[in-house]
Amino acid sequence: GAVVSQHPSWVICKSGTSVKIECRSLDFQATTMFWYRQFPKQSLMLMATSNEGSKATYEQGVEKDKFLINHASLTLSTLTVTSAHPEDSSFYICSVKRANYGYTFGSGTRLTVV
């Protein structure tokens, strides 16, 4: 499958600041990437689909102005959590799909907002 690198692995930020998370497809050009969020002891919930060169598609209930997604190249998608608050503390994880291999996930980013 594809190799996906996610950075940072963990981040602590102050309430009201913004945090950027990067997702890189290292060996595969991904026109589409996916962003998920996972709260403690819960499943992964799809937040948005990131499309290279166009606007992201957000799932119902996800604020697009708060979770800014940029997919400027075939190997990089970024998720920026703007004006973060403690309720945004969560595990964020990205994914790419490669034909015949299924979906591969990054190692995730644990965000803590204090």
Added chain:
Amino acid sequence: GIQVEQSPPDLILQEGANSTLRCNFSDSVNNLQWFHQNPWGQLINLFYIPSGTKQNGRLSATTVATERYSLLYISSSQTTDSGVYFCAVRPNQAGTALIFGKGTTLSVSS
């Protein structure tokens, strides 16, 4: 949207025991994967199995797409098998992303 139900939600085993995890889904799918999430959150892909049967060491999986279920078998369980097992599907009709079940939390004790 599609419903993905996993059972059991929790499973406690003694080392060496066998187990079967089940995933039911409510609509037709063109992709199904089983993942193991380790304590650090990393999702490890176990099987890409939209249909049929596959085996990898002590693990095997079977998907019967026409009956909308998949099974994950773990034989001779080890403490390192502990963690959360997720089933995830891609529906035929909607979107391109994987939709996850709620997972089965497995605890294997020595």
